[in-house]
Amino acid sequence: MEPPAPDPGLSWGKRAGSRAEERFLAGPRGRLSELRWTLGIALEFLRGFRALHFAGPCVTVFGSARFPEGHEAYALARATGAALARAGFTVMTGGGPGVMEAANRGAREAGGRSVGCNIQLPREQRPNPYLDRMVEFRHFFVRKVMLVKYSYAFVVLPGGFGTMDEIFETATLVQTGKIRDFPLVVMGRDYWAPLLAFLRERMVRHGTIEAADLERIVVTDAPEEVADLVARAARERFGLVRGAGRRPRWWLGERVARRG
Secondary structure, eight states: OOOOOOOGGGOTTSOOOHHHHTSTTOOOOOHHHHHHHHHHHHHHHHHHHHHHTTSOSEEEEEOOSOOOTTSHHHHHHHHHHHHHHHTTOEEEEOSOSTHHHHHHHHHHHTTOOEEEEEEOOSSSOOOOTTOSEEEEESOHHHHHHHHHHTEEEEEEOSOOHHHHHHHHHHHHHHHTTSSOOOOEEEOOHHHHHHHHHHIIIIIIHHTSSOHHHHHTEEEOOOHHHHHHHHHHHHHHTTOEEEOOSSSOOEEEHHHHHHHO
């Protein structure tokens, strides 16, 4: 039997085709191609840092892009975005439709700030119209860094593979001390109940995670409770002080003192 013809996107020392260039980890390429790719990633990070540096203390809301306006998860995300905005936080999402749109919409309607980290995809991921600031990324891992880096809490609503990836990566970063013990809130009790039972009855029971890891996850369907929890953590854990004004923001306590 003859070996299969090599995939041109995986050939060594040669420039891959246009479709393969869009793939991450498409296999070894020429060193100049790898250097260009690495520099492109660095520029993508810098663009994100520049766009979001002054976004203010954010709360990131994760959830599916596939829920329409009439879905209960959309309504819950919209109410939660509004509650967080009234509490003085910038609402950050992946910038797309569905739950992301709903959270940004709620923040906008409550007079708060709303930002999105959009991802370039062939379907589903168009920017929603409720963003005060939007930055677009080619790579999921760069986007996830931005969603985590500028947030003081994470709210997870019903979603699919992407949402599962985001919640577990965030939980792992907190568990391993790579980020501080930021609040991690799960909304949509009925939707997540089987997963939470698996974590409790399988993972904790078999020792693959500790009970304390699961206790870090707060489960609620009350938007105001989420906003109160995040505000309390901002004050007590991270030393933030809420300013005054029409759209009050949170500042680090030492920064308020310097401002006089």
